[in-house]
Amino acid sequence: MSNEVNTDLLKERSTATFDAERLTEFIYKGPEKVKRKRQIQNIVLQDKFLQSFKPTEFYDRDGQYNNAVRRQIYIMDRLEELGFRSETDRLNFREAAAPVELSPFGLHSGMFVPTLERQGTPEQSRKWVPLGKSFKMIGTYAQTELGHGTFIRGLETTATFDPETQEFILDSPTLSSIKYWPGNVAKTVNHCLVMAQLYTQGKCHGTHLFLVQVRSMEDHTIMPGLEIGDIGPKLGFDGVDNGFMKFNKYRIPRMNMLMRYAKVLENGDYIKPKNAKLTYGAMVMVRVWIVMDAFKALSRATVIAVRYSAVRRQSELRPGGEEAQVIDYQTQQYKLFPLLATSYAFLLAAEGMSQIYAKISSDIERGNLEDMPQLHALACGLKAFCTWVGCEGIEVCRMSCGGHGYSHASGIPKIYANIVGACTYEGENTVMMLQTARYLSKSYFRGQRGESLPELIQYLTIDLNVKSTLGEDCSFESLVAAYSHRAARMVATACKLQNANKQKGMPSHDAWNKSTVPFIAATKAHCHLLYAVYGIVENMGEFMQDGYFNQDQISILNRKVLALLEDIRPNAVALVDAFDYPDHLLQSCLGRYDGQVYEALYENSKSSPLNNTDIHSSYYNYIRPMMQKRSKSKDISAKL
Ligand SMILES: CC/C=C\C/C=C\C/C=C\C/C=C\C/C=C\C/C=C\CCCCC(=O)SCCNC(=O)CCNC(=O)[C@H](O)C(C)(C)COP(=O)(O)OP(=O)(O)OC[C@H]1O[C@@H](n2cnc3c(N)ncnc32)[C@H](O)[C@@H]1OP(=O)(O)O
């Protein structure tokens, strides 16, 4: 591989009107943090073991899982040796060391241990969290069943308290109650946090979490009374052993119920929690993280597509002239530059969401549940919005790279396959949006009654008769006002439909269900209060429906979005460089910093396992016999 930088990329970087390094420092919170990140990334780059792996797509599923386990345990050991204590250092090392592979210990670290900390009593946390953090106990979060994932209250796994033995008896009473999907349950973990319907004294008290040992701590054999296995190949997450698990009257100690919020006493008495939804806390936490995951996935795909678009020359822009950089086609800019803006918007949204989560979750830990509904609504809405928009954007990035985008060598298919599951896991997006919609509906009617609303939704009470003051300058204020007006109007419209349904005599659940399509649109508009002109142009109908914009203003916006493409054009490469993703993290022949795309593609292809032999065995086993058989045939057509 040459170590020269592609001349087009060199030109792009020399003509940028700002210093990408300054923006990198803004993104990573200062020059020292950037320097530290790069130091850590270089440690990974110099690590022979970590650099010894071929791209994940060159291994079969067994190999991918085996590599994931090897690599993650190596990472754990290296982190101990390096003595990294800060979460940022550890995350930077992990992301550099396993940039696209999902860890078989991901749910252990991301859900199992945090849930023990947040949902266990102080005594339970003191007992179990150290075991989890030292990986003596390796766990996951087992909630979804064959028959239920979304509707938690419909889960069928039972945990029945036996006061005689001070145990809970876990059972999968039906085929549909078999736990199905939990990550890392098939081969990796020896414990699970199991969500089950709690029964005591003959009464069901709803779903609660139980710590369940599923494999021997001595030899990893499956505990008697359990059936465990892998669910099979999936669209992505190939290195992750999502599994199934069936309980057959499986007994656990009473004290294995996480009892921070709800309790079962020795005599079987049930002590209920301040709020039944406290048990759902782990899911809220993960939804918050997924907003950042959506940013990382979309921004990486955008870096790849923009850099490739600056390098790829195709067709004549000027008749008879040299072939143009595809980034100079207005259509290519209209595909990618809004995604660049979206990536930055998602970064800010993810950081804002994390700050709100930190504040409200600490209030909840201290017993103040006042803002729990707002946190739930925000986490549901942003998780759904950012994964939907992010996945659509990643697919646009892939297609904007033409045929090479379809190759794993581009890096984009892996990004997509790993993040698109987030539209489903941790709360199917439509269902999540409807949770936010329900919050908006209740808030709208509270606002109509003159009640005060939290700051984030005070816009619901704005005067909808006001028209836009947008002028040629497309001021920030006028754009924010436009998005607020659109969302407020759409929420009001959906609520009026819901009310009208009730007035017709529909029971409230029907009145709700028959207004959910406009509520989804309204909730997307609510979450869309993020980025500007492009969003208006792409959704113009929703901004025009009540004449909020006049014809002149619509013309201004249509002109503005094209003008913005030209404004961004000289800085497009600098804006993606600023994300500072090193090549080994992008794992992309198209998104390389040096732009040597064709050499990288050629070298990558040569390493394809199918090239290990010149003539594949199938020739000798099948093709040659077929040809020989047909050569003897009298039927000419068969010979053709
Ligand atoms: C395999 C992984 C490998 C590697 C991972 C890589 C790295 C590791 C790092 C981290 C790992 C973790 C995650 C981050 C990154 C990637 C993720 C990786 C792997 C995937 C993990 C996926 C795990 C799962 O999918 S776990 C299962 C998730 N399942 C769900 O989310 C179910 C969704 N359903 C629900 O939440 C509920 O059923 C519901 C909310 C839809 C309805 O609940 P319910 O019916 O009980 O209530 P309602 O009647 O609707 O409402 C009544 C009132 O309650 C309010 N409410 C509801 N929920 C909450 C809540 N959570 N908080 C507060 N309030 C709530 C509701 O608003 C109503 O209020 P009202 O006032 O009465 O209107």
Ligand SMILES: Cc1cc2nc3c(=O)[nH]c(=O)nc-3n(C[C@H](O)[C@H](O)[C@H](O)COP(=O)(O)OP(=O)(O)OC[C@H]3O[C@@H](n4cnc5c(N)ncnc54)[C@H](O)[C@@H]3O)c2cc1C
């Ligand atoms: C990659 C991956 C990893 C996972 N990891 C885990 C894990 O570690 N642990 C775990 O417990 N689970 C895990 N899951 C399961 C996941 O949490 C569930 O699949 C998810 O919660 C969706 O639930 P469901 O499958 O029941 O979908 P369903 O709800 O059955 O969705 C089917 C359709 O029904 C619609 N629908 C459902 N309810 C409503 C409603 N009230 N209103 C309108 N429409 C509705 C949905 O919008 C959707 O279109 C994982 C899933 C995936 C894909």
